[in-house]
Amino acid sequence: MEKQNWINYKIKIRERLKAFALNVLKLSEILPKTTSAKVINYQITKSGTSAYANYRAALRGRSKSEFFSKLSISVEEMDETEMWIDLIISSNLIDNEFIRDLYAESLELLKILSSMRKKSSPQSKSI
Numbered sequence: 001m002e003k004q005n006w007i008n009y010k011i012k013i014r015e016r017l018k019a020f021a022l023n024v025l026k027l028s029e030i031l032p033k034t035t036s037a038k039v040i041n042y043q044i045t046k047s048g049t050s051a052y053a054n055y056r057a058a059l060r061g062r063s064k065s066e067f068f069s070k071l072s073i074s075v076e077e078m079d080e081t082e083m084w085i086d087l088i089i090s091s092n093l094i095d096n097e098f099i100r101d102l103y104a105e106s107l108e109l110l111k112i113l114s115s116m117r118k119k120s121s122p123q124s125k126s127i
Contacts, residue, residue, distance in 0.1 A: 007083030010059060013112060017052040017074075020109060023102055024081065037093050044084035050123065051077040056112070068120050075113045082109040 024044060030043045051074050058070035086101045089095050 010116075013109075013116070014052075014055060014059060016109060019104055020102075021052040023047045023098075023105075027088075027094075027099065029089070029100060032093060034093075036091075040084055040088060040093070044081055044088075045123075047077045047080040047084065050074075051081060051109070051113075052115050064120065065122050068117065068122055071113065071117050071120060075110070075117050078106060078110045078113055082110055 011061035024109060025048075027048075031037045054070050054108060056076040058067050061070055078081045079118050082103070085099065085106055089099055089103060
């Protein structure tokens with residue numbers, strides 16, 4: 001991928017992660033106020049917004065290693081967020097089109113971030 005296309009791609013992913021984080025915040029407002037839902041709400045709000053924050057930090061990395069490190073955290077946070085969404089659906093806390101779309105987007109973003117991490121590995125010659 002040529003340099004400008006790679007830059008544009010990273011910006012596109014940043015915007016998707018921002019939209020995802022905003023949807024996680026919307027989800028946090030509609031989760032029930034039960035004890036178990038409050039625990040999940042706290043966790044998913046942290047991980048769902050952290051994936052975006054760490055990706056932004058990765059984009060500002062001063063080296064390939066720093067980019068890789070922050071991107072790795074973003075992958076971990078997105079994986080955790082996907083798990084919490086799956087738990088919300090599986091436990092029937094919420095099961096509607098919004099949460100299912102959010103789940104699908106979490107899986108897609110996780111795949112994208114994981115692929116980016118693999119391509120940007122310090123051992124990789126891709127970037």
